[in-house]
Amino acid sequence: MPTAEHDHVYKILDLVGSSETSIEDAIKNAISRASKTVREIRWFEVVQTRGHVENGAVRHFQVTLRVGFTLEE
C-alpha cells in the first residue's frame, strides 16, 4: 500500500486476470485491462492463483487481484 500520498482515500477493486504463459502475465493483463477505465492504479495484491487444465496440461493461469487506486478529489 503506497504511503507516500497519505492524504488520499484509496478504493479497492477485485479482478481476475488470466494468461496462457505465466502468473506475472495474468497479473499484467488484469492491471492493463483495468487501466482502461480506472486511472491512478497504485498497487495490487494477489488473493488467489488458480488455473485451467486441458488434456493433462496447464492451459491458463488465473490470478485474483485486489487493486488499489486513488480516488481523485
Next chain:
Amino acid sequence: MPTAEHDHVYKILDLVGSSETSIEDAIKNAISRASKTVREIRWFEVVQTRGHVENGAVRHFQVTLRVGFTLEE
C-alpha cells in the same frame, strides 16, 4: 470460476442479498438485482451467511456474495 472463456478479465463485486425464505433465495435475489446494472455475471461465491431474528424466530437470511462478471472489451 468459469475457465471456458479464459481470455477475459473478470471483475468481482461484493453483494448482500436477503430473503425471508431460504439461503438459496437470498442468493437469487442478490444476483437478480445485480443483473439489472451488470451484464455478463458468470459465477458467485458465498462469503458469509447471517440472519435477523425477531421474537425468537428467523426473520431473514442474509447472504454475502462475491460475484464475478466479464469485463467486456
Next chain:
Amino acid sequence: MPTAEHDHVYKILDLVGSSETSIEDAIKNAISRASKTVREIRWFEVVQTRGHVENGAVRHFQVTLRVGFTLEE
C-alpha cells in the same frame, strides 16, 4: 449485526442446530431452542455447516451458529 439499537451491549452465544431436512431448518431449530432461555435474540451468523451420513445418504445437517442477543439493562 443490528445497528438500530446502538446503545446496547450484545452477548454472543455459539450453538449447533440440526435437521434432517435442510440447513435453514437446522438454523431455525437452534434459534428456537435458544429462545426458550435467552430473550432478545437479534441476529445469527453461520460459522460451519456439517452433517452426518448413513448408508450413503445425508442423515442430518448440523449448523454451527453465532447468535447475538441484547444484554438487558
Next chain:
Amino acid sequence: MPTAEHDHVYKILDLVGSSETSIEDAIKNAISRASKTVREIRWFEVVQTRGHVENGAVRHFQVTLRVGFTLEE
C-alpha cells in the same frame, strides 16, 4: 466428526457436488456419487459454496465438501 467409533482411523476426501435446485441437493449429489466407490462415509463438512450464473439467473449451486469415512481394518 463421529466419536462413537473411536478406534477407527478416518480418511478425508474433498468433493464438489452441484445441483440446479439447492445447496442441500448439491451436497446430497456429491455424497451419493462418492458412495458408489467409498463405503462407510460418516460425515461431511461444507468448505465452500459457489455457483454458476447464466442470463442473470443462478444456474447451479456448487458445494465443496470434506467427506470423512472409516478406513476398514
Next chain:
Amino acid sequence: MPTAEHDHVYKILDLVGSSETSIEDAIKNAISRASKTVREIRWFEVVQTRGHVENGAVRHFQVTLRVGFTLEE
C-alpha cells in the same frame, strides 16, 4: 449489517482511509469521501489497520474498510 431494512440488496465497497491523528479519524475520512459519490452508506467493517512511519514516529494511520450501502430500486 443493518437488518431493519431487509428487503434491500446491499453492495459492498472496499476503501482505504488515512489520518495523521487516529484510527477513528481514518475511518471517518474514508466514509466521508465515499459519501460524495455513494448515497445510502449503512455500515462499515474494519479489514486492516496499517500505518506509515517516518523518523521513528507514526506519520499516518491507514485503515482498510468494507463499506455497505443500499442498492436503490
Next chain:
Amino acid sequence: MPTAEHDHVYKILDLVGSSETSIEDAIKNAISRASKTVREIRWFEVVQTRGHVENGAVRHFQVTLRVGFTLEE
C-alpha cells in the same frame, strides 16, 4: 492472556460493545457492562471492529470482543 495465575481455568465470553465516540470507548462499554454480572474479568481481545453510518457520517463504532475471566473455585 494473563499467565500469572496459572492454576485457574478461564472462561471466554463474546461481547459486542458500541460507542459514538471511539473504538476504545466501545471496548470500555462492553467490559463495564459485562462486569455487572461477571466478576474477575482479566483480559479481552478485539475480534472485529464495525460501525453504523447515517447521512454519510459514522454514527457508532461497534467492537466484538472475546473476554476472559477466572472461573472461581
Next chain:
Amino acid sequence: MPTAEHDHVYKILDLVGSSETSIEDAIKNAISRASKTVREIRWFEVVQTRGHVENGAVRHFQVTLRVGFTLEE
C-alpha cells in the same frame, strides 16, 4: 461433533485450561472444571495452544478449547 444424538441442540463454551505437565493435561483440567457446572459435555476442539515461560523454561501450557454440550430439553 457427535452425530449419534442428532435431535439435540448443542451449546458451545470457550475455555482456557492450564497445566505444568502437558497439553493433554491442560485440556483435561479445563474439561474437568467445566463439568462441575455444565452437564453433558460431549466434545471439545483445541483453538489455541500457548504457554508461560520463566527463567528460560516452560512453566505452564495453556490451551484454549471450544467445548460442546447438549442443551437438555
Next chain:
Amino acid sequence: MPTAEHDHVYKILDLVGSSETSIEDAIKNAISRASKTVREIRWFEVVQTRGHVENGAVRHFQVTLRVGFTLEE
C-alpha cells in the same frame, strides 16, 4: 515438507487418528494405519485437534492430519 528429494511430486492425504492416551498417540495411530496402504509417507501436519468427552472426562483425542508421501515414478 522434506526438501532433500526435490524431484518428486508429493501427494497429500487427509486423515483423522484417535487415541485414548495422547495427541502424539493419535498421530502415530493415523500414520501407522495409513502406512499399510501408502508407502513412502514423508511428513505430516496437524490440521485440527479435537476430542470426545464422556461423564466429564476426556475419552479420546482425535487429530486431523495432512500426510505427504512421494508419488513413485
Next chain:
Amino acid sequence: MPTAEHDHVYKILDLVGSSETSIEDAIKNAISRASKTVREIRWFEVVQTRGHVENGAVRHFQVTLRVGFTLEE
C-alpha cells in the same frame, strides 16, 4: 472451478510439485505427474508456495496445489 459441465461431481486431490526454475514449472510438473494416473483433471488452485535454499540461493520452488477432476460415471 469449471462450471460448464455442471452435472459432474468433482474430486479434489492435493499435490506438491517442485521445480528448480519457476513457480509455473512446479505447477506444471505436479499436473503432468498426476495426469499419469488421474484422467480428466480440470482445474487447480495454488494453496502454498515454498522452497528450498542451499548456500544462500533458491534451489527449488515447491508449490502445493488443489487439483479438481471429473468423477466419471
Next chain:
Amino acid sequence: MPTAEHDHVYKILDLVGSSETSIEDAIKNAISRASKTVREIRWFEVVQTRGHVENGAVRHFQVTLRVGFTLEE
C-alpha cells in the same frame, strides 16, 4: 507497504506495544521503542488488539504489530 523505494529488501519485526490510554498510543510506544535499535522503520500493520482488565475496567491496551524496515546495503 511502501512501494516508492522498490530496490530495497525489507525485514519484518513483530512487536507488542501497550498503553493505558489508547490503541494509537500503544502503537506509538512500540514504534518508538523499536526505533532505538532499528533504523529506517517504514510501515506497520496491526495484527492483534488485546488488553488487560482490572476491577471491571480496562487497564491497558496491548497491540501486536508487524513492523517493516529497510535493510541497509
Next chain:
Amino acid sequence: MPTAEHDHVYKILDLVGSSETSIEDAIKNAISRASKTVREIRWFEVVQTRGHVENGAVRHFQVTLRVGFTLEE
C-alpha cells in the same frame, strides 16, 4: 500474553523446535535453545505442529512457535 508487566514492549520471535518424543518436548527444546541468546522470554504460542515420518513411523515432531520476550530498557 503476560499483562502483569504492562509498561514493557515485547518482541516476538518465530522458532521451530523438534523432538523425537513429544510435542511438549519440541516446544521445550525451542524455548531452551532460544534462552541461550534471548533473556526474558515470557510466553509462547504454537503456530503449527508438523513432523517427519520414516518407514511408516513418526520420527520427529516439529513445532513452530511464536515466542514473546521483554525488550529491556
Next chain:
Amino acid sequence: MPTAEHDHVYKILDLVGSSETSIEDAIKNAISRASKTVREIRWFEVVQTRGHVENGAVRHFQVTLRVGFTLEE
C-alpha cells in the same frame, strides 16, 4: 520445512523482496540479501505477493517471505 536435520532449532525471519521482472526474482533477491548476514538459510515460504503500479503497468513485484535458518550450536 527440511526434516533431514531434525536436531536443530530453526529461527524464522520475515522479509519482503522486490523485482521488476518476476515473483521468482523477488524471492531470490530477498534470499540473496538475507544470506549476507544470516548463514544456513534452509527454506522459505511465500506469505504474500503484492506489487506497485505506475501509469497502468506493473512496476515491481513485492513478495513477503518467511525464511527458516538453522540456529548454530
